[in-house]
Amino acid sequence: QQPVQSPQAVILREGEDAVINCSSSKALYSVHWYRQKHGEAPVFLMILLKGGEQKGHDKISASFNEKKQQSSLYLTASQLSYSGTYFCGTAVNTGTASKLTFGTGTRLQVTL
Amino acid sequence: EPEVTQTPSHQVTQMGQEVILRCVPISNHLYFYWYRQILGQKVEFLVSFYNNEISEKSEIFDDQFSVERPDGSNFTLKIRSTKLEDSAMYFCASLSGSPSYEQYFGPGTRLTVT
Numbered sequence: 076q077q078p079v080q081s082p083q084a085v086i087l088r089e090g091e092d093a094v095i096n097c098s099s100s101k102a103l104y105s106v107h108w109y110r111q112k113h114g115e116a117p118v119f120l121m122i123l124l125k126g127g128e129q130k131g132h133d134k135i136s137a138s139f140n141e142k143k144q145q146s147s148l149y150l151t152a153s154q155l156s157y158s159g160t161y162f163c164g165t166a167v168n169t170g171t172a173s174k175l176t177f178g179t180g181t182r183l184q185v186t187l
Numbered sequence: 188e189p190e191v192t193q194t195p196s197h198q199v200t201q202m203g204q205e206v207i208l209r210c211v212p213i214s215n216h217l218y219f220y221w222y223r224q225i226l227g228q229k230v231e232f233l234v235s236f237y238n239n240e241i242s243e244k245s246e247i248f249d250d251q252f253s254v255e256r257p258d259g260s261n262f263t264l265k266i267r268s269t270k271l272e273d274s275a276m277y278f279c280a281s282l283s284g285s286p287s288y289e290q291y292f293g294p295g296t297r298l299t300v301t
Contacts, residue, residue, distance in 0.1 A: 077229070105288060107288075107289070107290065109292075115294070115295075116278055116292040116293060116294045116295050117230060117278070117292050118292070119289050119290065119291055119292070122288055122289055124288070162229065162230060164230070164290075166288075173235075173243075174220070174232040174235050174243050174245070175220075175222075175230075175232060175290060176232065177229045177230040177231070177232075178229065179228075179229045180229055
């Protein structure tokens, strides 16, 4: 069963913040966040592992709430380059070969 | 920086024909995947491969599909008899293994079945 992402789409002005959520009905081992620009491959952003953690680099950070099986991606002071579709991919197994099940994506558009 | 490469970037084929999509994973990676993305939709898992055998496959990955790592560097996806609904972007991904769980995607092959 695929994770549910919200919102489906968001439009921001440059400099504004956004939060993208990813929820699963299954117990997760890890959550992977990717950004995909039109016609390109998904680009890895970060991974959060079971145990509940928070990560970040630059102005993009994420958290994983193990109790709720929910992850949130935080984009602060958004830049034009942040535009794209953000996917969360979830893994339910501990094995490193575990497949990722992707959500339907959140389309983010940053404007001037 | 090492990256996953895929060829061709675009493949057009007629329904019923066989196609082979090629991937060169990152050299020290041990786990390999194929995903597909139908235009405008989410990325879907097809198959994972480790130690020269399939680890897991989805319901999409039926008898028409096969994967191979023929020479220790290439990783191929074969579709024996293509259907119109096989038209999609096909992404190869690789993962190094513990302690890293990051899957890196290749640029994709756009398959168009006419």
